[in-house]
Amino acid sequence: MRLLDALAAGNSSTRLEAALAVGTHPDPGFVDALVERCAIEPDFFVRDMLTWALTRLPSEITVPKLRAELGSEHAQARSQALHSLSKIRDPNAWSAITRSLLRDADDEVARSAWRAAVVLVPDGEQEGLAAELAMQFGRGDREVRLSLSRALVALGDVVEPVLRTAMASHDPTVRAHASATERLLRDPDAGFELAVVEARRVVALGAETTAC
Known part of the structure; x- marks a missing residue:
């Protein structure tokens, strides 16, 4: 009970220590408290420790609980459950x-x-996942676009067909994002900002050539 109380303490250091203690001495009886806390915990480091504690428990107990969270109306509950599933890496979570x-x-x-998807995707499903992810080209700010590019690059050469399709899009934002992703695929050490700048330059030059 002291640990359960500590997981909800007002001080983030106390919550962090409690999550560490639960993970150090894993007890299936704490799984509900860990999952519930993940959904509302405001501190990034505590959330990360909560996820680590969940990875220490049997996946046959944690995965069903986390899958149930994916239907939550609260975004953090969905996001943190996905994050935890990506760390647990149970193939049963793919569906x-x-x-x-x-x-x-x-x-x-x-x-x-x-x-989570690129970690859990089974053999034979990578192309379908790449096609689905490619639907998001041009979405969001820099961090969102970088996340999508990294996910696609993690799938490897299987993404080449969808990159070629996206680089031929009528939408210049999609073309630039796809081109930057293609550069990262070829050169993982390339900076994303430089890749985006170069992609935009290429897109602009293409537009000028078409206009001429």
Whole structure:
């Protein structure tokens, strides 16, 4: 009971220590408290420790609880559950990564879904996942676009066909994002900002050539 109380303490350091203690001495009896706390915990470091504690428990107990959170109306509950599933890496979680989560209106949920999907995708499903992720080209701010590019790059050469299609899009934002992703695929050490700048330059030059 002291640990349960500590997980909800007002001081973030106390909550962090409690999550560490639960993970150090894993007890299935804490799974509900950990999952529930993930949905509302405001501190990033505490959330990360809560996820670590969940990875210490048997996946046959944690995965069903986390899958249930994916239907929550609260974005943080969905996002953190996806993050935890990506760390647990149980293949049974793949079917829970739905199209609606990959296209979630909340950017943090979508980013978590992309990361979880590329970790959990089974052999033979990578091309379909790449095609689905490519539907999001041009979405959001720099961080969102970088997350999508990293997810696609993680899938490897299988993404080349969808990149070629996106680079031929009528939307210059989509073309630039796809071109930057293609550069990162070829050179993982390339800076994303430089890749975007170069992609925009290429798009602009193409537009000028077409106009001429």
